[in-house]
Amino acid sequence: MGMLVDAVKTFNEIKTKLHDSSDLKSRQVQFFGTRITICYIAPITDNNLLNDSVLFPMTSEQVKPKEKVVDYLKNSVMSSIEVTEHNTIDSAIQKLLTGQTLILVNESDKILSCDTEKITVRSIAEPPTSVVIKGPREGFTESIKYNLALIRKRVKSEDFVVNMMEIGKLTKTQVAVVYFDSVVDKAVVKQITKKLKAINIDGVLDSHYLVSYLQEKPHSLFKQVGDTEKPDILVAKMLEGRVGIIVDGSPIVLTLPFILIEDLQNSDDYYSQPIRVTFVRILRFVGVVLAVLLPGIYVALEKYHYKILPTEFLVTIMNTTQGIPFSPFLEILFVVLLFEILYEANLRMPQYFGMAMSIVGALILGETAVNAGLVSPPAVMIVALSGITFYIIPSEAAQFSILRLIAIVIGACLGLYGVLLFCVFVLSYLSSFDSYKSAYLAPASPYIENDQKDFYIRKTISEMKKRPKSIANNHKNMNRRGKNED
């Protein structure tokens, strides 16, 4: 851009660049004889702010400027916090698109921009995905600024680092990589930043757009990127050495590295009594195993290994399955699918329907299916037990229901032997799975003694003196409290 002479001309140029977008508004003002064009994009500009920090000071200024108009405006008139000079139209347009107001001064080679951004955000509420009984109820919102504010509110340390970047050719979404400098493993941050910068995509509308770019094995069934909707969880994770990725427009913040145990931990765990939590944790572990394997084992036992069953139980099964038209496999499959359908339907339904739905689904459908002789009561019981145990896992773990289906098919094909080999296979697969230098099954394998305090046993916070070693972090500085060892 050369010498700017005419503000109107410049405005027209901007207008052309924005393809005559009709929400681009402008206003002409005379300032001690100099014509000034103010332009902004109406929906994202705060009118009050614009009026208070630009228009009102400009029109009420009494003293004639001695310096150049542009400099005078910038230094003495405008009361906005952020006033920037631009030498090119393109950089000015970038600001315009984020909600700032451009001030085009006649016979000046600079464009001023000032912050008049209108932030539209829903109020901070408790996120529905992670409800706690006792504990902080604040959740992230869709605004990255607010989200950062929520974190900053909790963290008053110079160690907290925010790395901003823009991703998306068209959306230019702001993405922040946040971490504690003294805790995090720098190599991990570097790796994540590199991966993020390499993303070439039209737009990022939610943080989950980034997940497949960040996963080390994008086609795997298993979750490899953690997510949270609550600032307290994010900070807790960062304190253990994880990196947070905040995306503007998404209340879900991603965390890396991710290990499997995180799916079984809940923020509530740290706000309640350790012994109870230990019990709940063990329940969750058993729950996962039951949820995944129980239907498969049941089919296997019924089809191949009746001799393993105690006679009394065998009698019950024989009595209840007589006259069922399906084979054990189809029977279980039928109930599992029924359950999955109910689950999906329940999820999408408005809440007040949901309640009625679950009663109809669980009670009436199950009962009538049994009475109609389509399925047997043990099958319903087994699948219901397996289904219910899914919900004691804090986060939604979709992979387990897929695993359950596979286990059922294998149980029907190969019996117990197949199910057992399947278990070894899954364990072996997960063991070979490293997420950003952290072993996926840690601290179980490799066994990490230090981290057993927060595994199936949860010791008190005061006993957890060191940061977890399962997660790749700055191993030089492991102490959570007291003097840092170096």
Added chain:
Amino acid sequence: MKINYKQLSVLVFMSFISLKLLALPSLLYVDSENMSWLVALVLMIVDAIYVFLILDLMKKCDEKNILEFMNKCLGPVLTRVFLLVYIIKYALVVANISKGLEFFVVENFYNEFNWLVFILPLMALIGFMTYKGIRNIARVSEMINLAIVIGCLYIAFQSFSSADPTAYIPMFKDGVTPLLKSGFNHLSWFGSASFMMLLFGKVDFSSEKKWTMIRYLIFAIVLVQIMYYVFYGIFDNISATHNFCLSDISQFSSQESSINELSWLIVALWVVAQAVQLALYSYCMMQAIKFTFNIKNNSVPIIIVMAYILIWSLVGENTIGLERLFFTPFASIITILAQYVIPIVLYIGYIMQNRKRNAGMKKEIKSVIKLNPSVNVNRIKIGGEK
């Protein structure tokens, strides 16, 4: 892809108990009768001593793998010959475990079973695990370890009170000869530590704790002895007719209450342990093949091992017969070589080589001192020892 010291200990532990708790007790009983526990005890202690010998060797050698180390000590020809012995040893063990597992599964869990349905998923699993490497096998072992130990102890203590201690007397009824005979005949079931020979340079000793390995070894021996005590104690003079120590003990305890039949599920855990063991020895076999024939990538040796498992179960066991392979002096001699002789030879080789190097170093130091008398001799480390 290194494994750490703890994982190595777990692998040793698992290999110590895995082969011992199925067919071995009843086989031992044929010759050594009520003194079979002693045969197992002595041979396991010998194995344990060898664990420390090999461990020492592993710590001392800087070489990346066993081939380089052997090459240096013994020369390429002898190295190849030794590795061939290992291939045969692991081939035998793999055949033994896969056959034992098939027997175990079919006898205990199924009425009729297609061998192909047995062997194909096993092959797939073994292929996958060996492909993923020793670290993967170690991690899986680490995870199932506790469950298996608890399962074994549960089964053992359920019948513990039924075991008749008088089954163990009189001791040495027929002298020591039957024990020696029994020990020699079934030597191929022992030699559990030999797999470590193929792991040179793959263990991270940085997290080493002094007692880890000793603890695991003692526990392995005690666990096996508890199981043997219960087995021989409850089955007494008909021990030889009970093919599977673990499952037969569990069924003995289920006499009075039928809910105990669910202990089958604990017995089923043993299938997992055996599958992981099979993966371990297949991995060793693959490594030995890789080193012997200088194959660069892993794929070919893995496919060879998988093919071996398939062919063995297809033709091998019907035409050659497991018994003729295993219960002959051939298998025992291979074990003696692989487990007891080669480590000693290597150790001696290492010491000799070290001495040579030290002598060379001393000469060098002397010449340095002559040239420059101000060098402090104490500060020059003598080669080899870190």
Added chain:
Amino acid sequence: MKKIKSLFTPKKLVIWICIILLIFTLPTINKPAMSETQAIVTMLCIDKEEEKIKAVVTVLSPGQDKQAKYEVFSATGDTLASTVDSIALAIGKEMGFAQCEIMAIGEKLSEDNIMKTLDYMTRTKKVGKNAILTYFEGDIEEFAKSITMLAMEKSLKLEKIINFDKEYILAEDSNIESFYKGFFSDISIGIMPKVELTSEQKGNAIEVSSSGSSSSSSGSSGGSSSSNEGSSGSSDKKYIVTNGSTIVFKQGKKYYELSPSDVQKVNLFTNSSDKGTIIVEGVTDHIYDDAKVVVDILEKNSKIKVSFDGDTPVYSADVELIVFIDEVVQESPTDKFLVRNQDFFTEALIEKLKEKVLSSMNEAVNLIKEQNMDVLDIYKNFSRKQYKKFTEYLERVGMENYLQGVRFDFNVEINNEY
């Protein structure tokens, strides 16, 4: 070539194997439950009938609610295998013996070596070795039906009864496993309990409203089968008696029948069955006047010691009985005011009890010597604890006569308190 090579990397090979496996196993995916294709046998009775093998099986079949329903099938054939097969052919299901809880051996079958039968059933047909083994006299089919009736109508299971009773009456565990142990020992003696079916009430009898034997015809080779279901036969009462009669098998053949009182005497030596009652009569002292006293054995500790006195083997048993006075029967009731059980425990009573126990033990030993059947594990004890001397002794007297030369020492102590 490269393309072909890339098809056979280990990773892809695993996928190939899974695909092949699926092709093989998918057809089986829809197979019905095993309990539908297999007849689940819960009891198996075998006997001989006119030189042919007769087998009766009780098969579990689906019933109402949680109640188990059983059906009885029988067949005769030349061999056990063909007999079992003909039952399978008749009912159109494979026979599954894994849940078989009782195996009953008939009178005639036990005249021959029953090991063949047991071996076939456990090895080939996979009957669990923890199945209860019993001996039965009479019509085996009727027996099976009665046992089935018992289970269905009274929810009483024979195996549970026998397992419970062994604390009182039987000398040993009575399953196939322990029979094997006995059979394969050097002296080859095994025992099993006898279960009787009678029409008069006696001993520990349980009434079974037997439905009679309405249609129990059985073909020799075709394997016709009969079910007792729905047949309402005559109303004659039948009793199942498990009073402790025990059959001793030697070399796998029936050798001797120990009567209930014999068993009680033998039991005084063992620790495995430690309950029972002792009745003494004619107790007279300051409390009793020619009374009949019934005492309950609460606990029994018998310590067996084997030693050699010179060349004579000595089998000594120290038996300590802890008893409780159950009942006193005498014509003129005592006028003394006695509160505690110990107060009844007088010297005279103790003497009488001792006398009784000692004489029982002596009788047991005499019986054993007379019949030359070592049900007291005398051989086992000596061969384990005094191996060398006993081997010499055996060489001297021979395997057949070792019992005759053994000296028995008994010492009995009777206490009222723990």
